[in-house]
Amino acid sequence: MNSITARNKSEKRFKMYGKVAVTVAISFLVILLYNIFSSGISAFKQTYVAVQLDIPANLDKKTLNPRSELNKSFLKMFPDLQSRAEKRAALSLLSKGARYEFKDLLLNNEGKDLKGYYWFLASSDLDMYIKGTVKRQGDTAGRIDEYQMKLIDILQSKNLVELHSNKYLFSSADSREPEMAGIKGAILGSLYAIIIAFLVSFPIAVMSAVYLEKIATKNRFSDIIETNINNLAAVPSIVFGLLGLAIFLNFFELPRSAPLVGGLTLALMTLPTIVIAARAAIKSVPPSIEEAAIGLGASKVQTIFGFTLPLAMPGILTGTIIGIAQAIGETAPLLMIGMVAFVVDAPGGPMDASTALPVQIYLWADSPERAFTERTSAAIMVLLGFLILLNLTAIYLRKKLEKKW
């Protein structure tokens, strides 16, 4: 009896350890997600200031200087301002990007009067205060001095300061001004790189797996190859970056920082992962089906492409998507081949210089400006979103393809 109660106790204890472990893991996850979420969510909104405009339709656009015109309109809202310093302080509440917005506004409203309040992008300092990231202390808040604070209070009392959805986040590339910085360039760069990586690595990896599993004779040499492939999957990614640097940039002289090079480097990195997954999937196809096909007179190649590969596809796809998801988040190899440069424009094609999402996160995280903090978290959220999407696709594909078999 003693041993049974002792055994029950130890089983209960073991279960408890398991529960504790899972709880700890989940809480770490929750803390991480909460941190990211809570600091990143604010990046999806941006502060706008309403400026009263009074611009007749027939104003000559060619002679118009958008910046001075806008400044004029803004300063008109604060007639009490005297000194130049005061005026500059007031103007610094607007973002440098406001002038471009004004320009767009003029272009879109040709032949129309612009009378009334129109929203323009506020500076990142104002934005940080409005969002509450920078707290008010007496009459100042961070970089906002007392004077600006007074103006802000006025604007706020008149409801002329509001948070709108941040359209810059997804529509513009990186910028020195945080309020104008977006991840479009990074997303496009990553997208191009990943697509190229997939298009290059998938066929090569699958064919290699087919060859190694089905066609090559099993001897010492093939064993060596197998060991090496397994080892390649464990090579630190920065080594692949060096490889990409040496081969693609130095030897082939492809354009630096181009997603093409990034894609090729990532392809090298994901090749072993896909080969290993594909080999496992091919191995798991029951030989009885292949025997049946061969017994009916199918050749080896017909059997492989007619039966083995289709049946192995769920496993291969799952492995591929996992490999791709890994590659999306890789920073080190992209740093080595130069996708770290500060690039203002989103890339037009895979040959244009670009940055990538994880690199963008790295750059922003490095920046001292407070405003970039929330944007870094927002970018991380986007990256995580992609990864979750990819993983869900993997799960869905696997379920769907498994049903058929």
Added chain:
Amino acid sequence: MSEKLKVAIRNLNVHYGNKQALFDVNLNIMEKEVTSLIGPSGCGKSTLLKCINRMNDLVEICNIKGQILLDSEDINDENQDPVLLRMKIGMVFQKPNPFPKSIYDNVAFGPKLHGMVKSKGELDNIVVQSLSKSGLYDEVKDRLFEPGTSLSGGQQQRLCIARALAVNPEILLMDEPCSALDPIATAKIEDLIAELKQQYTIVIVTHSMQQAARVSDRTAYMHMGELIETGMTKSIFSNPQHEKTQDYITGRIG
């Protein structure tokens, strides 16, 4: 039953790497008869069966010496095409292994693969005929496009038989076809074999001596890679010549 020699196996020695699996086997398979291969586990009956349609080619370390003559032609000759050979010799395996396709596609696979038909109508004909020959047509005629794996074990095995018959073989090799089936499904297949032997030469490997006694015309007993005795089934089971044969069939081999 004719007395025509269909397959002649002469001095067959088979090695897997260093291990010898068949020792100097000589066997005659007569046309349109059922020949059964019996013997304890590891005696080489499956190996022998697989030599006939060159399935052993798939095994790299397998080394075959000797002659296997199909209608007096050596099947292992360099000029012989294994694909054509496997059209003449069909195989049914121990565990039913229908393709993950519809019933129709399973049977149609062979004829399509070898370009045996020119029109859909011809293909339909072959499918219906093959399924009828294997006694499955009535049970599946309303659901030809459901997956082959949705059938019961016995039906799946008959589907595999139909699939093999669709390419119009001369010989049917069966490797323990009933060992995964229940007694009723087994009986249906044994009945099928009795019918099929009027048209095809059948070689069956079986662990069940009673099955060998029930279905075959000739029986060959193998032991540790050697062919010990072969003869008409009735004689082998009522009065075998070799002590080893008698020991096996009466359950005395330990």
Added chain:
Amino acid sequence: MTDYREHIVKSFDDEISNVVHLVTQMATLVEEQYKLLYHVIDTGSPATTEDILENEPKLDNYDAEIRDAVITLITLRSPVAVDLRDVLTSLKISTDLERLGDYAKNIAMRVSTLEEIPDTAIKNDILRLLNLVQVQLKKVIDAYVSRNVEKAKEVIKSDIEIDKTYDVIYEKIVDMIKGKVSKLRLLTYTKLLFAIKTLERAGDHIENVAEEIHFIVTGENLDLKSGKMNSDTVKDQSE
């Protein structure tokens, strides 16, 4: 059985041994019946005849038991080759033994109700014939138990002795009948004729058993001897 290895399934061996044992026991009882018969012919004792009658049902029991055991064995074990021959012929042998037992009973009943006591000479002749049958019976039982084909063949060859002895006694009795005899004496000798005929038949059945033993061991039928066939037919015609 002794020559063959054991079955992997030991209970199979046990069941075959059981059948053989039953047949052997039945044969031993038959031997006993013929021993009692000897005493009846020698002394005409009614008590001994009673003994023989009492044993009859036991022989029927054995016959039924053997039949059941064989059917069970065939149903459950699906015997083939030597095992099948073993049990099927054991079944046939038990039928032969049952006949033999019957014959002993019939002769005993006839002899114990003879109208007159026969001649000592004839009685001794008949006892001699009975002895030959007893010797054959013992030999055939030995042959069965030890599966000895040679012994079986001896039994088959020796049957001719019984036939010849029967012929001699037959002639003697017929001679006696041909002479002037009383009705009672005639009846007695006629009954004796039936008795010796039955003994000769007994010899034939024992020869059958010997043939069956040969079949169990070799799986082959023995050729019927053409000479034996003729002598049988002649006897039947003259009776």
